[in-house]
Amino acid sequence: MAAEPTIPVTVLTGYLGAGKTTLLNRILSENHGRRYAVIVNEFGEIGIDNDLIVDADEEVFEMNNGCICCTVRGDLIRIIEGLMKRKGTFDAIVIETTGLADPAPVAQTFFVDDDVRARASLDAIVTVVDARHILQRLEDSHEAEEQIAFADVILLNKIDLVDAQELERVRQRIRAINAQARLHETQNCVVPLEEVLERGAFDLDRILEIEPNFLSEDDHEHDDAITSVSLRSEAAIRPELFMPWLRMLTTNQGQDILRLKGVLAFPDEEQRYVVQGVHMLLDGDHQRAWKPEEPRTSRMVFIGRNLDPATLQQGFEACAVRAA
Amino acid sequence: MATTAADSPLIQRHGRHVELEAAPTALLWLGTNAAVTLGDGRLCWIPDGEDAQPVPVHGGAILSACRHPDGTAIVTGGDDGQICRVSPDGAVTQLGHFPRKWVEHLAASPASGLLVAGVGKEAIAWTRGADAPSHRYAVASTIGGLALDAKGKRLAVAHYNGATLLYGTNPDSGRVALAWTGSHLACTLHPEGRFLLTALQETGLHGWRLADLRDMRMSGYTAKTRSFSWDRKGKWLATSGDAAAILWPFDGKDGPMGKAPLLRAERKGALVTQVAFHPKDEVLAVGYGDGIVALARLADENTLLLDTAGAPVATLAWNDAGTRLGWGCEDGRVGILNMDARA
Numbered sequence: 047m048a049a050e051p052t053i054p055v056t057v058l059t060g061y062l063g064a065g066k067t068t069l070l071n072r073i074l075s076e077n078h079g080r081r082y083a084v085i086v087n088e089f090g091e092i093g094i095d096n097d098l099i100v101d102a103d104e105e106v107f108e109m110n111n112g113c114i115c116c117t118v119r120g121d122l123i124r125i126i127e128g129l130m131k132r133k134g135t136f137d138a139i140v141i142e143t144t145g146l147a148d149p150a151p152v153a154q155t156f157f158v159d160d161d162v163r164a165r166a167s168l169d170a171i172v173t174v175v176d177a178r179h180i181l182q183r184l185e186d187s188h189e190a191e192e193q194i195a196f197a198d199v200i201l202l203n204k205i206d207l208v209d210a211q212e213l214e215r216v217r218q219r220i221r222a223i224n225a226q227a228r229l230h231e232t233q234n235c236v237v238p239l240e241e242v243l244e245r246g247a248f249d250l251d252r253i254l255e256i257e258p259n260f261l262s263e264d265d266h267e268h269d270d271a272i273t274s275v276s277l278r279s280e281a282a283i284r285p286e287l288f289m290p291w292l293r294m295l296t297t298n299q300g301q302d303i304l305r306l307k308g309v310l311a312f313p314d315e316e317q318r319y320v321v322q323g324v325h326m327l328l329d330g331d332h333q334r335a336w337k338p339e340e341p342r343t344s345r346m347v348f349i350g351r352n353l354d355p356a357t358l359q360q361g362f363e364a365c366a367v368r369a370a
Numbered sequence: 371m372a373t374t375a376a377d378s379p380l381i382q383r384h385g386r387h388v389e390l391e392a393a394p395t396a397l398l399w400l401g402t403n404a405a406v407t408l409g410d411g412r413l414c415w416i417p418d419g420e421d422a423q424p425v426p427v428h429g430g431a432i433l434s435a436c437r438h439p440d441g442t443a444i445v446t447g448g449d450d451g452q453i454c455r456v457s458p459d460g461a462v463t464q465l466g467h468f469p470r471k472w473v474e475h476l477a478a479s480p481a482s483g484l485l486v487a488g489v490g491k492e493a494i495a496w497t498r499g500a501d502a503p504s505h506r507y508a509v510a511s512t513i514g515g516l517a518l519d520a521k522g523k524r525l526a527v528a529h530y531n532g533a534t535l536l537y538g539t540n541p542d543s544g545r546v547a548l549a550w551t552g553s554h555l556a557c558t559l560h561p562e563g564r565f566l567l568t569a570l571q572e573t574g575l576h577g578w579r580l581a582d583l584r585d586m587r588m589s590g591y592t593a594k595t596r597s598f599s600w601d602r603k604g605k606w607l608a609t610s611g612d613a614a615a616i617l618w619p620f621d622g623k624d625g626p627m628g629k630a631p632l633l634r635a636e637r638k639g640a641l642v643t644q645v646a647f648h649p650k651d652e653v654l655a656v657g658y659g660d661g662i663v664a665l666a667r668l669a670d671e672n673t674l675l676l677d678t679a680g681a682p683v684a685t686l687a688w689n690d691a692g693t694r695l696g697w698g699c700e701d702g703r704v705g706i707l708n709m710d711a712r713a
């Protein structure tokens with residue numbers, strides 16, 4: 047069967063009041079020539095009526111494997127299948143989540159359900175952060191931290207309400223959690239929508255741009271804090287070692303790993319191999335050919351709790367082809 | 371089954387194709403008049419030998435459909451929250467409207483006259499002849515499927531973490547909660563009401579023997595089961611979700627417990643998406659994810675090719691007399707097989 051192109055899905059997270067509704071209203075009202083089906087949890091918040099706005103009920107259920115981190119959003123599976131019946135009437139999907147929602151079940155839905163995977167693909171998780179309240183939020187809730195950890199794109203909004211010093215503290219705290227997301231500083235969520243929507247493949251190339259482990263141990267402020275670890279190898283990675291290593295890692299430490307992404311160069315392989323995961327659920331595929339001028343560097347990023355950069359780097363290096 | 375390009379499918383000799391411009395979501399029969407509901411909100415009547423006659427019904431997609439209990443019209447549920455009755459003359463009557471909800475499930479029984487719709491976390495019932503909802507049942511989470519037994523009295527509702535059994539004509543009696551972890555997506559009741567089967571998100575079926583509420587697990591499927599069909603005697607339940615149609619035996623009091631299923635119409639690497647038992651003969655129609663439609667005889671391994679490859683088969687149904695078989699594929703192709711012409 048010829049695979050049809052999948053519909054890109056943007057997930058919008060962030061606390062109530064951070065500016066998600068402002069962003070959503072811009073997506074719905076701006077004349078960008080694209081038609082979005084929007085899945086919201088409270089229709090009342092949006093001022094625009096449109097038959098492509100769907101109410102979600104945020105029904106999360108555990109998979110039957112007995113693991114508490116393996117959860118999916120049943121309502122999203124239903125809604126996406128329903129929307130696909132009116133194929134051709136929209137180009138992309140935006141999913142809004144409630145302020146307190148854990149982003150993992152949303153992301154995992156796109157890895158787990160075969161019918162959803164065949165029709166839609168997670169394009170990016172966009173987290174809207176309120177510059178004035180985020181430091182306090184991070185102290186009282188895990189959700190605020192996880193929403194930043196899961197993000198591919200972060201809109202640091204309401205920057206006009208904080209001074210330069212405070213803004214710098216917020217930036218550093220965000221970077222300590224997620225060094226890899228694209229960060230846009232905004233007022234009223236004013237950012238070109240093409241920086242947010244339909245970014246393509248989780249902005250995977252971004253991980254090739256950032257320097258590994260720029261965090262030093264001193265930046266680690268809290269025992270429970272989420273951090274990101276990035277790994278690189280100039281030597282090609284052997285799939286027969288890498289795949290079992292990654293599987294073992296996610297089986298043993300999956301509850302602590304919120305997200306992982308990688309772009310890998312395998313020996314004698316023209317295609318880049320990309321892998322992504324949420325907790326213990328993984329998805330990997332050949333993506334495109336390496337460009338002639340592109341250095342064949344393999345990179346991985348892990349975002350989660352209790353990550354030990356040295357152990358991860360060692361494990362990753364052990365999968366590399368040894369220099370002769 | 372051999373399905374090479376050289377095979378000439380039966381539809382070329384004894385049927386016809388009708389191309390519709392939207393995705394079929396259900397195909398139902400009134401006599402020899404086929405009704406195809408579509409993802410663009412229209413219902414298309416396809417009378418024997420005539421052109422398709424589209425009727426605009428819903429604002430968005432038609433998500434569910436069944437025959438009206440009186441047998442003279444089709445009932446449709448849409449993502450516009452409406453439930454409508456559509457007659458072959460094109461008349462559309464609204465039976466209910468639930469703004470901002472999707473009507474994803476409908477079930478009806480000519481025996482009891484009951485019509486039931488699944489709307490979010492509620493099952494809404496119309497008793498015989500009612501043109502407005504008569505009563506409703508709330509369950510704890512969104513309804514995944516509805517089923518009625520042959521008498522149209524026992525109503526099963528599938529949802530997260532199990533199913534609920536109700537009396538569809540009497541909202542105040544006999545509610546039974548059946549618990550099983552997981553998301554239950556579709557359900558079917560044995561015609562005599564002896565067993566309830568649900569399809570699980572993680573693939574496979576869960577079952578309850580209703581006499582003693584004993585649990586059954588039927589696993590081994592590669593994809594979710596979305597289509598169920600009972601043979602006329604209630605002896606076999608055919609199911610989709612694997613490379614073959616999987617048929618579970620229900621003749622004994624234990625049902626399929628401890629028994630192996632029968633596999634029919636297997637095609638390596640393909641996926642059965644729709645199954646429909648002939649109403650009179652031991653013959654099963656099977657639709658696949660690659661658009662192929664075939665007929666399988668229960669008595670032996672013989673299969674007959676009905677239609678060639680295309681988009682996934684989304685709906686498949688016999689008329690009551692067993693003289694017509696209709697199917698709809700996701701790209702809008704509809705096939706109508708005329709068994710009279712074959713005789």
Ligand SMILES: [Zn+2]
Pocket residue numbers: 113114115116300325326
């Ligand atoms: Zn898990």
Ligand SMILES: [Zn+2]
Pocket residue numbers: 184185268269270271
């Ligand atoms: Zn802390």
